[in-house]
Amino acid sequence: MAHDLSSRGQDALAAAWAVLREWLQADLQGQEVFQLLVDEPDRGVRALAARLERTGIPGFTAEVSGGMLGKLVQIASAEAVHVHQDRGHPPGYPSRPAELPPDIAAFTGRVSELEQLTELVDTAEARSSTPIIVVDGPPGVGKSALTIHFAHMISHRYPDGQLYVNLQGSTPGLAPLNPIDVLGRFLRALGMDGKEIPVDTGEAATRFRSLASGRKMLIMLDNAASAVQARQLIPAGTGCAVLVTSREVLATLDGVAHLHLSVLSAPEAVTLLGKFAGEARVAADPEATSTLARQCGLLPLALRIAGARLAARPSWSLQALAGRLMDERARLNELQLGDLAVxxxxxxxxxxxxxxxxxxxxxxxxxxxxxxxxxxxxxxxxxxxxxxxxxxxxxxxxxxxxxxxxxxxxxxxxxxxxxxxxxxxxxxxxxxxxAPDDRRLALHRTFEFFLARARGASARLQPTDPRRTVQKADDEPWFATRTLALDWLEAERPNVVAAAQQAAAAPDQFGAIATQIADALFWFCHLRAYPRDLDVLGRLALATAQRLGDREGEGQSLHNLCIANLRLRRFDEAVRHGTRGLAVRRAIGDRYGEGRTLDALGRVHYMMGRFDEAVEYGEKSLAIARQIQDRYSESAVLCNLVPAYQAMRRYTEAITCGQESLTIRTELGDRYGEGRMRMSLGVAYQASGRLDEAIMCFEESLAVFRDIGDRYDEGRSLFHLAVAHGIGGRHTDAIEFCEFSITVRRETADRYGEGESLHQLGTLLRKIGDEDGARVRLEQALIIFEELGVPNAEDIRTLLET
Missing domain, CATH: 1.10.10.10 (Winged helix-like DNA-binding domain superfamily/Winged helix DNA-binding domain)
Structure with a gap:
C-alpha cells in the first residue's frame, strides 16, 4: 500500500517505521499498547498513532487523517514483531505464522485454473469480502499441489502470515481432525498461550475470529472431509483469504466459490512425466510417453508415481514401463512407489x-x-x-x-x-x-437393455423393414418419434458398440447377444454414416457367430460386412463377404436373406463399374422378393436397379423401375426408401435429358433426408443438385450446392463423397474462370482419391494437366 502515499507520506512512513522498531524493542508500555492490537485493533492503531504523532514526524498527522497510515502502522507492527519474536515477547504477543508447505518443485501446467483462482480472489477483494475458495476433485487429481502452489503465488498479498493444516479428510490410516484440535493449533500459531485456549469448539472459534479480525492472513484448509469440519475454521470479516481442498464439493458452505479440478491435458501429462523421469528421456520416445500418459489416465498422482519409478530405474525404457501397465489387471499394482499408491x-x-x-x-x-x-x-x-x-x-x-x-x-x-x-x-x-452370478446377471441385464432399446429405435427408423419391427412386450413403443430414436442412438452408440464388444469377448456367456446387438445397431450406423462401427460390429458378430455355430447369425454378419466394406470403398472385401454370406444363406434355406445379399452384391458391382453383373444380381434379387411377396425388398431392389440400367443407357427401364419402386415405398410409408428412390429417379431423368424433372426429384429427396435426419444421403442429394444446376448453366447455384455437400460429407466422414464433391466444385470453378480456386479443389480431391485407391484419381490428374 505504500506506493499509494505521496512522496512526503512515504518519508513519514519510513521515519515512523524506524521509531516503531526502536520503540517495540525498548518500551514495555509499547508492548502493552500492542496487546490492544490483538484484542481491540482499532484502539491499538489509535494508541500507536498517538505515540508516533508525539514524536513530531513531519507530515504524519495529515496522513493519519486520510486513514491510510493507520493501516500501514498496523501492518508494519506485525512485521516488527515477526522480526523480533525470537527475543521472548510476553504471552499474547501477536505472531506472524508462515506455515505453508514448500512450493511444489515439479508443479506443471494448470494455467487456466491458476487464472481462475486469481480472478476469484480479485473479485472477492474488490467486493470487500473474504475470498473463500474450495478446490474439489477426484482422488489423485492434484488438488493440494495446485492450491499450495497458488497459495505461494499470492502469499505476498497477506503480510500477516499464512496458516496451514491438513485436515486428514482422506489420509490413509488417519481419522479426520476435530475442529477443536485445529483451532488450538491456529490460536497457538497466533501467539495465544496454550493454557488460555478454550476447550469448547464454539468459544475457540470465536477467539480465532477475534484474533484474525483486522489481519491480512492466508488460511489453507487442506484435505477437508466435509463442510461441517471446515465451517468453524473460517474467519469472519474481511482481510483474510481461505483456500480449501476436498474430495467433496462442500456445497453447503456459505459464501464459497468453487473450482472443480479434472485430470491434466495430454501435453501437461507429458511435461509432468518429463520432470520426474527426465525431459531428454521423454523426448527420445514420444510414442511410449504418450501411451504411458494415457495408461495413467492423465491423473497427476499416477503420473508422478510412474515418473518416479522411471527415475529410480534409469536403465528402463518408457516402453518397458508402458508394457508392464498394459495389463489392466496389474496396472494399479504397478502404480505404487513407497508411500504413494493410486x-x-x-x-x-x-x-x-x-x-x-x-x-x-x-x-x-x-x-x-x-x-x-x-x-x-x-x-x-x-x-x-x-x-x-x-x-x-x-x-x-x-x-x-x-x-x-x-x-x-x-x-x-x-x-x-x-x-x-x-x-x-x-x-x-x-x-x-x-458373487460371480451377481456380476454375470448385472452384465446380462445391461446387454439385454441395450439390445431391446437398439431394436426398438431401429424399428422406429425403418418401420417397414420386416426384420426391424420390434416392440416392447406390452406393445408400447419405447420411442414415440423418429427424433427420439435418433437422439437415443446418437447418445448411446459408443456404449452399445462397447457392449457388443464386451459381450463378444465372453462368447460362452454372452455370445448370442453380441451378434444380436451388432445387427440391431446396423441400420443406424448405415443411416448416419458410421462405416467403421459397421466394420467393427460386423467382424465381432461374425467371429462370435462362427464360434457358436450360429449359421443364421453368420449369414447376417457377412451381409452386414459386405455393406460396411461397400461404404468404406473396399470393394474386393465387400464382394468376398457378400459371396460367403450368399453361400451361407442358400445353405440354410434363408430365401429372404439370400435376396437381400444378392441385392447388396449388385450394389457393390455397380460401384465397381461392372454394370452387367450389377443388373444380373439385381434381377435375381427382384425375382426372390416377388416370389416370397416381400414388398419392402422389392422396392429396395427396384431402386438399386435404376443406376445400373442407367449406366447401361437403358433409360426407359431405369425410369420404369424407379417409378414402380416409388409407388411401393409410398404405399408402405417408407420415408427413407422414398428419399432414396426420388434421388435415383432424379439421376435417371438427368441422364435421359429431363433436367427439370431431375432437379425436382433431387429437391424432394433432400427434403426427405433432412426430415428424417439422414446426413449421409443429404450430402448425396446436395451433390446431385450441384451437378444438375451445373448442367443447366446455373453455376452460382451449382457452386453453392457443391459447397454445402462438401460440408455435410466432411461431417459424416464420407471421404469418397467429399472427393467427389471437391472434383465437381473444381470443375465448376474452372467453368467460371477461377483457375486458382479450381486447382486447389482438384488437388484436394486428388489426395483423397489417391488415399482411397480409386480410379477417379486418374481423371483428376488429367484435368490438372490440361
Missing part, C-alpha cells in the same frame, strides 16, 4: 461411502463396483438401473452421491462417467465383493 488414494473415498451415508446406503458402493464392470465411455441413469436391477429413483440418488464423493463425474445432466483408473479399482472390488 489404489490407496482411491480406497479412502470408497470406504467413506458407508461411513458418510450409513449402512442404509450400501447401494452406493454396490453401484460403484458394478459400474466398474462396464466398458463404455459413459452411462445414463436407465442403463445403470438395468445394471443394478434398481429403480430409476434409487439409481439416480446413488449416482448423485457417487458424484458428490468424486468417484464419478457428471459431464451433463443424467449422464455419468468414471475415470479409467477408478474403473479398474471398482472392478477389483466387484470381483472381490460380488
Amino acid at each position: 489404489r490407496a488414494s482411491f480406497e479412502i473415498s470408497y470406504e467413506a461411502l458407508s461411513a458418510v451415508y450409513g449402512p442404509a446406503q450400501v447401494s452406493c458402493a454396490r453401484t460403484f463396483r458394478l459400474l466398474g464392470l462396464l466398458e463404455g465411455p459413459d452411462v445414463s441413469v436407465d442403463v445403470v438401473a438395468a445394471l443394478t436391477g434398481g429403480t430409476l429413483g434409487a439409481t439416480d440418488e446413488a449416482l448423485e452421491r457417487l458424484v458428490d464423493a468424486q468417484l464419478l463425474e457428471s459431464p451433463s445432466p443424467g449422464r455419468y462417467q468414471m475415470h479409467d483408473l477408478l474403473r479398474l479399482f471398482a472392478r477389483e472390488h466387484a470381483f472381490r465383493d460380488d
Whole structure:
C-alpha cells in the first residue's frame, strides 16, 4: 500500500517505521499498547498513532487523517514483531505464522485454473469480502499441489502470515481432525498461550475470529472431509483469504466459490512425466510417453508415481514401463512407489461411502463396483438401473452421491462417467465383493437393455423393414418419434458398440447377444454414416457367430460386412463377404436373406463399374422378393436397379423401375426408401435429358433426408443438385450446392463423397474462370482419391494437366 502515499507520506512512513522498531524493542508500555492490537485493533492503531504523532514526524498527522497510515502502522507492527519474536515477547504477543508447505518443485501446467483462482480472489477483494475458495476433485487429481502452489503465488498479498493444516479428510490410516484440535493449533500459531485456549469448539472459534479480525492472513484448509469440519475454521470479516481442498464439493458452505479440478491435458501429462523421469528421456520416445500418459489416465498422482519409478530405474525404457501397465489387471499394482499408491488414494473415498451415508446406503458402493464392470465411455441413469436391477429413483440418488464423493463425474445432466483408473479399482472390488452370478446377471441385464432399446429405435427408423419391427412386450413403443430414436442412438452408440464388444469377448456367456446387438445397431450406423462401427460390429458378430455355430447369425454378419466394406470403398472385401454370406444363406434355406445379399452384391458391382453383373444380381434379387411377396425388398431392389440400367443407357427401364419402386415405398410409408428412390429417379431423368424433372426429384429427396435426419444421403442429394444446376448453366447455384455437400460429407466422414464433391466444385470453378480456386479443389480431391485407391484419381490428374 505504500506506493499509494505521496512522496512526503512515504518519508513519514519510513521515519515512523524506524521509531516503531526502536520503540517495540525498548518500551514495555509499547508492548502493552500492542496487546490492544490483538484484542481491540482499532484502539491499538489509535494508541500507536498517538505515540508516533508525539514524536513530531513531519507530515504524519495529515496522513493519519486520510486513514491510510493507520493501516500501514498496523501492518508494519506485525512485521516488527515477526522480526523480533525470537527475543521472548510476553504471552499474547501477536505472531506472524508462515506455515505453508514448500512450493511444489515439479508443479506443471494448470494455467487456466491458476487464472481462475486469481480472478476469484480479485473479485472477492474488490467486493470487500473474504475470498473463500474450495478446490474439489477426484482422488489423485492434484488438488493440494495446485492450491499450495497458488497459495505461494499470492502469499505476498497477506503480510500477516499464512496458516496451514491438513485436515486428514482422506489420509490413509488417519481419522479426520476435530475442529477443536485445529483451532488450538491456529490460536497457538497466533501467539495465544496454550493454557488460555478454550476447550469448547464454539468459544475457540470465536477467539480465532477475534484474533484474525483486522489481519491480512492466508488460511489453507487442506484435505477437508466435509463442510461441517471446515465451517468453524473460517474467519469472519474481511482481510483474510481461505483456500480449501476436498474430495467433496462442500456445497453447503456459505459464501464459497468453487473450482472443480479434472485430470491434466495430454501435453501437461507429458511435461509432468518429463520432470520426474527426465525431459531428454521423454523426448527420445514420444510414442511410449504418450501411451504411458494415457495408461495413467492423465491423473497427476499416477503420473508422478510412474515418473518416479522411471527415475529410480534409469536403465528402463518408457516402453518397458508402458508394457508392464498394459495389463489392466496389474496396472494399479504397478502404480505404487513407497508411500504413494493410486489404489490407496482411491480406497479412502470408497470406504467413506458407508461411513458418510450409513449402512442404509450400501447401494452406493454396490453401484460403484458394478459400474466398474462396464466398458463404455459413459452411462445414463436407465442403463445403470438395468445394471443394478434398481429403480430409476434409487439409481439416480446413488449416482448423485457417487458424484458428490468424486468417484464419478457428471459431464451433463443424467449422464455419468468414471475415470479409467477408478474403473479398474471398482472392478477389483466387484470381483472381490460380488458373487460371480451377481456380476454375470448385472452384465446380462445391461446387454439385454441395450439390445431391446437398439431394436426398438431401429424399428422406429425403418418401420417397414420386416426384420426391424420390434416392440416392447406390452406393445408400447419405447420411442414415440423418429427424433427420439435418433437422439437415443446418437447418445448411446459408443456404449452399445462397447457392449457388443464386451459381450463378444465372453462368447460362452454372452455370445448370442453380441451378434444380436451388432445387427440391431446396423441400420443406424448405415443411416448416419458410421462405416467403421459397421466394420467393427460386423467382424465381432461374425467371429462370435462362427464360434457358436450360429449359421443364421453368420449369414447376417457377412451381409452386414459386405455393406460396411461397400461404404468404406473396399470393394474386393465387400464382394468376398457378400459371396460367403450368399453361400451361407442358400445353405440354410434363408430365401429372404439370400435376396437381400444378392441385392447388396449388385450394389457393390455397380460401384465397381461392372454394370452387367450389377443388373444380373439385381434381377435375381427382384425375382426372390416377388416370389416370397416381400414388398419392402422389392422396392429396395427396384431402386438399386435404376443406376445400373442407367449406366447401361437403358433409360426407359431405369425410369420404369424407379417409378414402380416409388409407388411401393409410398404405399408402405417408407420415408427413407422414398428419399432414396426420388434421388435415383432424379439421376435417371438427368441422364435421359429431363433436367427439370431431375432437379425436382433431387429437391424432394433432400427434403426427405433432412426430415428424417439422414446426413449421409443429404450430402448425396446436395451433390446431385450441384451437378444438375451445373448442367443447366446455373453455376452460382451449382457452386453453392457443391459447397454445402462438401460440408455435410466432411461431417459424416464420407471421404469418397467429399472427393467427389471437391472434383465437381473444381470443375465448376474452372467453368467460371477461377483457375486458382479450381486447382486447389482438384488437388484436394486428388489426395483423397489417391488415399482411397480409386480410379477417379486418374481423371483428376488429367484435368490438372490440361
